[in-house]
Every structure is written in structure tokens, then in C-alpha cells.
Amino acid sequence: MTSAHSIASSPRYAPLEPRACSAALMIADDAGMAAIDALIGQNPELGRKATILRIGATAPPDTLPAALDGALSQARMGLQVWLAGSQGLIARAQALLLAAGLPKGAIQSEHRGTAARRMQCVHCKTLAEGVTTDPYTCPGCGRALFVRDHFSARLGAFQGVCIDAETPGDIPEPQELRL
Amino acid sequence: MTITFNKESFRGDYSYHNSATAIRRFPFPFDRDEYMYSVNMEPHKGGRPGSVFEARFDVDEHYVAEMEDRAITLSRDPMRCQSLPHMTLAGWDVLELIMTSKAQDYPDLFELHRDGNRWRWVNRPLGIDDTFTFLDETTLPYGPMEYITRQTQGDFAVLDQREGNLWMDAGMVTSQADWSLDFDIGMNFFEWHAPVPRAAEMGIFQRALKFLLNIQQDTPARRLNWTMTVNPRLDTSPETYPEWGPEKRSLTPENLGQKQYLRVELQSFWRLPRSNGLLFPIRCYLISLQDLVTVPKWGRRFHRVIRDLPEDLATYKGFIVNRPMIVDYLSRFDDGAPTSPGIWPD
């Protein structure tokens, strides 16, 4: 089955580590908060400096762009960012941060929670959040898409490719994605 | 040199065809009877007269038809040509390199007249005669990279060099072997090569990157790569896979010689002086197996290469399902005789 760590474009997640910084921004969902807590446990000073954006029931993922705009409006170089949670949250936050000009080297991420992925359909370009099976059905064009390990940091998504292009209708049974 | 341009298509009725001359000059990529992924780089400084290596940007009988096919693909999907905002200067580098090279290498087809930054470009085969201001985008109908690559055969990746890596930050990609510029744009060298099997473990990309980072203005390099395509189709992109995927299953022993094509990429690498970027043209040549086997050496060798290719490479190159049929077809042209070294016909 597919696993997220097999090829060079796949995102690499490492346990979050404290790093010297002038300002700290942490973004996590419910599952990711444990990683943030562990990070702050290692370095309580960091916790006192940090702005924490928690994505969850009260602040759904769609609030992320506006929240990040706010957090970055006064930011200066020296800001370090820690991301923790689902692959989709990490990818979205990272894509927004990169688009704002933050170098990748200032961003760390740790995957927590489910194996769900954020996918882009290569045919109709629709983004699908929280995809849990391979193949999955594209919410845009309805095609059955194979979950490819190829990942674009700019889009914050893995690539979905039509699984039955050569043999239309021949679609294998969807399998749960695993970590 | 006069070239008669073919009237032909790369889709629909697939009327693409190679003349006898085009067959003889086809860049057959195997210099021995087996294939292993390697970087096999050599200086791109001319080559045998008449060969595809002779000019810096080869123009052949398919030129006009290929440019028409590119225009169709772009009108359906404009995202096949993209340039991230910091790549405009590199785009001018590309335009300058191609215009000066073509005007020198094909004076009967192209002319470039420069008066300071006032440039006049004449492209006879496509009927273009434009005057514009170099480094001023508003004086061209497209961005500089798009403008010139709408007039140049092959795909183009324009790479930015920074952090000791190369970043695919601009490109014109309408005749690709199943990769998506729209998805890969912004990736570094290792990321966009991630789907290639084996090579990563072998450390090939580390060495290749080091080589490419050190390419200088006066030392362009080239290599050949290859894959297989059913029908002479340029646009085998992942975007349009549902259109061409079914064609891969349309091979029969009877139509194989005519429908199965060897697709060879002449890749070259150029340092761009103003931007310090790197231009990576990927020029595609297509030949049907029935034309290929008219050169006996190529028929023998290609049979041996395809028969012995490791499974994962055949899968990556997209012809694993058709391999038995292809081997069967090619075996008819392999009498077991030894082949001479090198790529050229005997």
C-alpha cells in the first residue's frame, strides 16, 4: 500500500525541536496539540514566547488563511514556525507560509493523527481534503483517482491520477491509507 | 539547408510520419545491447553533420506541425506554460539564447537584427516578423519564455539555481512523458525526480546535480533519454491521461509496428548568463517500430534492450502491459547477429 515516506518529494516529518528564535508561531489541530505540548515541555521559555493557533471545532481549517495573515502582519525575520497535526493541516499551513515568503528552513512539522491526505486531482485540479482511501473519488470530476506519493509543497497536496484511464471501469476496491 | 515541413498531426488521425531522411537521423539512444539508467552526459557542441546534434536547437521536418500542436494544447490548458514571478529575467535569457542560436544555425529560416535593445525577429516557417524591445515584456504578445518556446520544438524547463539546488520555476511543457508542470513547478531537483525508480538509491541524482550546478556559459551538455508511446502523440501529460490511456490498450500484433513508437528525448542543459539559471530543453523525437527496424542494427539491438529491461523500469516507462507483444514483434528483426558499438546505423 502507499506510504507517505517513500519518495523524495514526500514531506518529511520529524519530532518538533526547540530552535533559537525571536518569535514563535505554533499551529496545531487537536491531535497535533500533544506534539506542541511536548515541544513546550522541552523548552518552557519557547511556550511563553509563542503564539499558538489551534485549528479545531471553534476555528475550522478555513479560518487558517485569515489567522495566518494576522499572525504574520507584524512578523519579522527571526520568526520560527512549528506545525503539528494532520497532513492536510501541515500542508496547507506550510503552503500559506511559503507563499508569504517565509523560507522553508524556518518551518518544522510533525504529523499527528490520521493518515488522511490532502490531494489534488491532476485532471480537473480539484483539491480534496482528508482523503482516507486509495483510490478515492474526485469531488470535482468524479473520477477514481490513484493516490500518488508525489507531493507539491507549493500546492500543499499529493497528486491524484485517474486509476482506470487505460481500462475504463476497472477500479480496484478502495484501501484505507496507512501511515 | 532546406527543409520541407510535413503536414501532419499528433492527435486525432495521427498523420505524423518520418521521411527516409528523418529515419536515418533519428537519435537512437542505445549504444549497446542493454540499458541501465545513467546520466551519460556529454558536451553539447555540435555533432555529425545532418544529425540532430549538429545545431544547438535542432529544427526538422516536424517543426511547423509541432508548433501547431503546441498551440492546440495551450488553448485547451494554458497552465502548460508557467513562470513564477522571479523567472522573467531567465525568460529573456532563454529568448536571447534561442534567437541568437537559431539565426546563426539556420540563417535561411530565422533572422535576428539587433539595434541596441531594439530587436527584430523573423521566423520564416511560421510567418512571424516582430520588432520588440529586449527586456521590456510589454512589447511582446507573451512573456519572453512563452513567446520563443511557442516557436521552438521541444519542452522547456527553466531552472533557478539557489541553495545549491535547481528549482523548476518556469516551463513550457506540452509534449511531456507523463509529468505535470502545473504540479511540479516550484520543486527542486530531487523533488521533481522523486518518481524515478532506482536512481535515487544509486546516488545518480547527487552526481547529476553536482554536474549541472557546474555547467558554465560556454559548456552546454546533453544526454538522451527514452520511453515508449502508443501513437505519435506529443501530449502525453497526466492531465490528459484519460484521453490517451485507452490508446495504450489498443495495440494488436497486427497494428503494433505502426502504432507503437519509441520516444526519445534529447535533453540539453545551458547556463543562462543574466539570471544564472539553467535551461533544460527536452526535445522529443518519435519513430514507429516499423520505421525503426528498417535500420537492421537498431532492430536487433532494440529487441535485446526491451526484452532484458528490468521490470520496474518497464513499469516506470509505461509499457509493461504491452511488453510481451512488443518483444514478440521485435524478435522477428533480431537474427542474433552481433551489433556494432555506438548509436549510428551501420
Added chain:
Amino acid sequence: MIQLRLTDKTPLSPRITRFRFQHPDGAPLPVFSGGAHVMVEMQDGDILRRNAYSLISDPQDGSGYEIAVQREDQGRGGSRFMHEQAQPGMLMRLGQPVNLFGLNLTARKHLLIAGGVGITPFLGQIPELDRLGADYELRYCVRSRDEVAVDLPGAQLHVSDEGSRMDLDGVLGAQPIGTHLYVCGSARMIAAVLDRATALGWPPDALHSEEFLAPAPGEPFDVHCARSHKTLTVGAHQSMLEALEAAGIDAPWLCRGGACGQCETDVLACDGQIDHRDHWLHDDERNRKIMPCVSRFRGQLLTIDR
């Protein structure tokens, strides 16, 4: 390598002199990108030197190449040669422009910090930044006013013996997200700036530096070249690369300053201590590789794969 005529030699400060080269026939030279350097070949007695100098003229101007050379009396002699023996009218050989210190054009802003003669690569970058309309901040740090080689209206000048030293933390702390930092100057200055930036949370991918790593002199030593079956003595004022070239042994190179990786050479045997002076090899490679353009050796025997 192309042969060019030295057409002009102008002192810019007591120690720094500008040299202009043009094609002998007046033909245009290849344009380049800001931050590029050229290799200048000097026949200094019986030693053939090749030293790298940043191009300081406008990169888009192919009418000539200009470099600025600071006289280093403690150096191996290249700068002395340029100051004393190079004279207008002379023909000299120069390499193609090579850029190992290019601007990162994805940056939102460029912070350029120059120490002394480290201003030179930025002189090629400023016209480029101006043309692009890019946001930049140039800090030019010198010890005393007579070190100033160029008058730069856009720069903030810091003269330490006049008490106007740069407030490094203040400068680093005031940069918007997406700023890239470039520093060029002495090894000590570069290390100080990069250390502070890192301590303040700047990521490595936003930090760029170029050190003028002229191969420093050292004790003479012997090296055995296994492939060519030759044993050479590297003189005190010679680099191992120069010794290889003098012996007719082919060795690749690009920067001759320990930065590009091109001259990387396998060490086959080593009984002694390699004095690694490059910025290229990783720590785990240092026991089996050497960069002959800058590094030296002390000990009994060094065998390399050349």
C-alpha cells in the same frame, strides 16, 4: 579562458585598485549575473597563478569587465602582482564569469552586508537590484574612512573608528518576512553575522555568504599522485592545485576557493594531518577527500587519486 586587454588601472583607496579589461578587438564580452567572479591568470615569474575576483561592473554591460583588487602583503603574491606588475596595455587571460554568490530572486527583500573589500560582489548586484525594482538594504562596514573604495549613495556606511559601527542585532531584528541576508567580507565578520542571525532565528536557507578564500600560504609538503605516478612538492606560496597544474596533471576546478566542489579529490592514503580549508566537504568526508584548491597537508605521506 579568453585573452583580454587591461585597459585601465585606477586606485580606489590606498589598498584597493580597480582594473578594467576589454576584448582586444573591441568585441562584446558575455554578460553575467550580479555576484559572479572571474578567474584571472597571472604569470608571476615561473608560477602561474589563477585568482578569483568578483566582477564589479554592470552585469548587463558587455563592453568590459571590471574587478577590484585589494593589496594583501601577507598573501601569496597574486594581489601584489596585480598592483605592481599588471599595467594597462597588457594582455591577460580571464575565465568565463561564474556565479557562486547569486541573488535569491525569490526574496522579498535583500539585506546586503559588506565588510571592507567584501563590497565587491555587491557592486555587480546593485544595478541588477535597481533594474528589478527590488527592495534592498546595503550596509557597508569599514574600519576607517580611507578604506572606502566606492561612493554608494544607496548604502549606509558604518565606519568603526568614527564610532558608527553597525548595530547588527538591530538590523537583523528589523527585517520583514522573506528577507534574504548576504554577507561578504573577512572570515571573522562572516562568522559573526551568520552566528548572530542564526541565534535570532534566521533559517539557513535565508543566509548567504561569500568569503574571499584565497588559498593561504603554509609549510611546503609532498603529495603523491597515484594515477599519474608522480610525487610533487607543494611550495609554501603555492596551492596543491597549482602544483598539480605545474606538473601537467589534469585536475578540474571552478572557484579555486574551496566553495564549488569541482576539484574534489579522493585521498587514497594519508599518514599525517590534512589541513582542510574548504567550505565544501561534509565532516564525514574529510577523512577520504581533499579540495586541492585550498587545502594543505602536514605529515609523512599523502596519496591522492590524480
